Amino acid sequence: MAKGAVNGRAKTLIALHLLLLFYSLSGILSKNAAHEPFLSPLFIVLYGGMLLILFVYAIGWQQILKRLSLSMAFANKAVTVVWGMVWGALIFGESISVVNLMGAAMVIAGVVLYARADNNEAKPGDPTDGDQWLVEKDDAVPGGDGAC
16 A cells, blocks of 8 residues: 555544544433433533534544445444543543453454554555445446446
8 A cells, every 4th residue: 555545544544533532422412411301401402412413423424434444434433432431431430440441452452453454455556445436437347338
C-alpha cells in the first residue's frame, strides 16, 4: 500500500474513532433523559440532544463507509463498548472491575488485530477499502451497459 494511502487510511480511522466517541455520548443523554419526567423540558432537551447526536452520527457513518470497508468500520465500532465503560465510570460513578478491563483490552486487541490483518492483505494496485464496489461503466461487462 502506498504511503499516501496509508496516511489517508490513518486519517479515516482517526475520524471513525472520533465519530464513535461522539456516538457514545448518545447513551449518556438517553440515560439521563430516562430519569426525567416524560415530556418535561429537561427530558425534551436531553432526548433531542440524543437524536441530534444520532443524526450527525448517521451522516458521519455514511462518509466513513465511503472510505472504509463495511467490515473494517464495524470491527472498529466495538470500541463504543469501551467508551460506554469510561463514561459510566466518569459520569455515573459506576465501578470498573478487572473483568471489565480485561474485556476492554480484548475489544481493543481485536480491533487492532483486524486492522493489521486487513492492512496486510492489501496488495499494490488494489482499490482502497470501499473502492472495490465502485465499478466503472466500461469495467463491468465487455460490451455491456455496466448494469448488474
